[in-house]
Amino acid sequence: MEKKNLYTHLLILLVLINLSSSLNVPAIFIFGDSVFDAGNNHFIKNCSVQADFPPYGSTFFHRPTGRFTDGRTVADFISQFIGIGLQQPYLEAQIAVMNGSRKEYPSKGLNFASAGSGVLQGTNKGWGVLPIQEQLRQFKTLIEQKAINRSVVERSLFFLESGSNDIFNYFLPLDTPKLDPDAYVEAMIKEVTNLTDQIYKVGARRLVVFSLGPVGCVPARALLPAAPINRCYGKMNAMVKKYNKGLESLVNDIPTRHPGAIGVYGAVYDTVQHIRAAPTRYGMIFMEAYGFINAMYNNTFDRAGFSNVSSACCGDGPLGGQVQCGKEGYKICQNPQGFLFWDYFHPTQHTYELISKALWEGKKSRIRPINLKTLTNLTLALV
Numbered sequence: 001m002e003k004k005n006l007y008t009h010l011l012i013l014l015v016l017i018n019l020s021s022s023l024n025v026p027a028i029f030i031f032g033d034s035v036f037d038a039g040n041n042h043f044i045k046n047c048s049v050q051a052d053f054p055p056y057g058s059t060f061f062h063r064p065t066g067r068f069t070d071g072r073t074v075a076d077f078i079s080q081f082i083g084i085g086l087q088q089p090y091l092e093a094q095i096a097v098m099n100g101s102r103k104e105y106p107s108k109g110l111n112f113a114s115a116g117s118g119v120l121q122g123t124n125k126g127w128g129v130l131p132i133q134e135q136l137r138q139f140k141t142l143i144e145q146k147a148i149n150r151s152v153v154e155r156s157l158f159f160l161e162s163g164s165n166d167i168f169n170y171f172l173p174l175d176t177p178k179l180d181p182d183a184y185v186e187a188m189i190k191e192v193t194n195l196t197d198q199i200y201k202v203g204a205r206r207l208v209v210f211s212l213g214p215v216g217c218v219p220a221r222a223l224l225p226a227a228p229i230n231r232c233y234g235k236m237n238a239m240v241k242k243y244n245k246g247l248e249s250l251v252n253d254i255p256t257r258h259p260g261a262i263g264v265y266g267a268v269y270d271t272v273q274h275i276r277a278a279p280t281r282y283g284m285i286f287m288e289a290y291g292f293i294n295a296m297y298n299n300t301f302d303r304a305g306f307s308n309v310s311s312a313c314c315g316d317g318p319l320g321g322q323v324q325c326g327k328e329g330y331k332i333c334q335n336p337q338g339f340l341f342w343d344y345f346h347p348t349q350h351t352y353e354l355i356s357k358a359l360w361e362g363k364k365s366r367i368r369p370i371n372l373k374t375l376t377n378l379t380l381a382l383v
């Protein structure tokens with residue numbers, strides 16, 4: 001099975017690697033949760049999962065955009081690496097098209113991600129978030145309305161990242177899950193399989209599926225009575241790994257299940273664990289010991305490294321994980337770029353940047369079977 005898939009990939013690559021350097025990807029369509037949300041939730045009435053207030057966005061945009069970090073997300077960085085610029089939240093573009101301030105939807109793609117959502121339709125439903133199935137329905141509607149060109153869809157990248165909220169919620173004491181962990185993960189994978197099937201059906205040929213990061217290490221675990229504070233929550237990470245494994249085998253099956261399509265698996269979990277294990281590798285080794293030098297230079301020194309990989313830069317309570325950044329009583333660190341986590345659930349822009357670089361031009365231990373740079377350069381023969 002494994003061998004056959006690899007062979008299929010090779011076959012496609014041999015025929016289709018494009019030796020020119022023309023831009024083969026006109027657009028990116030993004031589906032998922034708060035890791036990717038660029039502001040959709042802000043436009044959902046009564047949605048209580050928000051990051052549309054300060055100090056979100058303070059490092060890069062210098063204003064809140066609805067992104068759940070201090071700057072750009074992985075989707076933003078990859079768009080910039082490709083050279084097509086950032087994708088607007090779909091709901092924002094929709095308002096602009098409706099009110100006439102915009103003639104048509106942007107040609108470089110759209111971001112449908114909704115923070116708080118999961119791959120299971122019931123996840124955080126009461127908070128007004130848009131499940132990923134609903135995000136896909138919105139996209140399909142645009143295709144049906146011919147607001148998005150099928151020839152664009154066929155050449156575009158499709159980003160899929162979801163599942164953290166389903167797994168985190170599994171451990172909420174008030175939610176009493178009826179399924180055992182394995183069956184729960186299986187149900188999640190079934191939903192993702194259905195999603196990728198649907199995305200293929202409407203014409204997508206380049207699917208990028210991102211694994212979950214180590215959700216059991218987020219500062220927000222301090223909200224869970226059963227989770228340890230001084231180390232990651234092993235039970236949660238075990239479930240995440242199982243889900244990621246399922247995602248990867250789903251991705252491996254894409255070329256055989258969907259002729260003409262390519263699936264790429266981004267190993268975000270391993271990339272983040274690598275950073276956590278050797279934070280200073282990503283900066284200057286003396287940074288921690290001589291933190292005062294850094295302070296003298298206005299914290300510009302540690303731009304490349306991490307001094308804190310456990311607590312949130314912005315929040316309050318144990319690990320900074322019990323109060324959302326920007327909410328009453330929050331505290332903020334002086335050097336977000338030195339922190340792996342920005343708020344209780346989410347990485348800083350610095351972390352996202354490192355992950356993005358690993359996905360863009362990393363080795364197979366980071367992204368496989370090919371990295372995003374190679375994927376972007378492929379010309380796919382349309383089947």
Ligand SMILES: *[C@@H]1O[C@H](CO)[C@@H](O)[C@H](O)[C@H]1NC(C)=O
Binds near residue numbers: 018019020022082373
């Ligand atoms: C891939 O595309 C980029 C531009 O997007 C170009 O700089 C690079 O040379 C291309 N590489 C190959 C191998 O085609």
Ligand SMILES: *[C@@H]1O[C@H](CO)[C@@H](O)[C@H](O)[C@H]1NC(C)=O
Binds near residue numbers: 046
């Ligand atoms: C939003 O919440 C208010 C008050 O709870 C309710 O009256 C209103 O119908 C809700 N609007 C939507 C669009 O759900």
Ligand SMILES: *[C@@H]1O[C@H](CO)[C@@H](O)[C@H](O)[C@H]1NC(C)=O
Binds near residue numbers: 092095096099100101
């Ligand atoms: C139309 O919607 C866009 C996006 O929300 C907004 O920026 C713009 O001000 C609106 N224009 C009018 C005329 O209402």
Ligand SMILES: *[C@@H]1O[C@H](CO)[C@@H](O)[C@H](O)[C@H]1NC(C)=O
Binds near residue numbers: 146150151152
């Ligand atoms: C769709 O794309 C093709 C090729 O880029 C172009 O010729 C055509 O005009 C586009 N159609 C619409 C409705 O944008």
Ligand SMILES: *[C@@H]1O[C@H](CO)[C@@H](O)[C@H](O)[C@H]1NC(C)=O
Binds near residue numbers: 194195197198201
């Ligand atoms: C996905 O699941 C829905 C029901 O939730 C079903 O109606 C649909 O046919 C499925 N789509 C595919 C492509 O399997």
Ligand SMILES: *[C@@H]1O[C@H](CO)[C@@H](O)[C@H](O)[C@H]1NC(C)=O
Binds near residue numbers: 296297298
């Ligand atoms: C640190 O920042 C302050 C205020 O922005 C500036 O006046 C000072 O020159 C900076 N110091 C260094 C060493 O860059």
Ligand SMILES: *[C@@H]1O[C@H](CO)[C@@H](O)[C@H](O)[C@H]1NC(C)=O
Binds near residue numbers: 307311312320
């Ligand atoms: C990380 O930052 C938090 C909050 O500023 C602090 O309480 C904690 O001691 C720091 N941990 C390390 C290892 O520096």
